[in-house]
Amino acid sequence: MRVQHVFATMTQMGGTFARSIGLERTRAWSTMKALAYDLKQLEPVIRLGKVPIDGTGVLG
Numbered sequence: 001m002r003v004q005h006v007f008a009t010m011t012q013m014g015g016t017f018a019r020s021i022g023l024e025r026t027r028a029w030s031t032m033k034a035l036a037y038d039l040k041q042l043e044p045v046i047r048l049g050k051v052p053i054d055g056t057g058v059l060g
Contacts, residue, residue, distance in 0.1 A: 009037060
């Protein structure tokens with residue numbers, strides 16, 4: 001059921017309606033929204049010290 005949570009959060013962040021002209025701008029808008037969601041999910045993990053921030057990218 002995790003996928004449904006992702007779509008619900010994305011809908012709360014502005015839905016799927018993009019007010020932009022052109023496919024490239026719409027794609028960029030969608031990508032930025034997905035990046036914002038990923039950062040929102042990553043923040044507590046970093047804050048709790050579950051991921052090192054030294055650039056190794058290895059989970060501890």
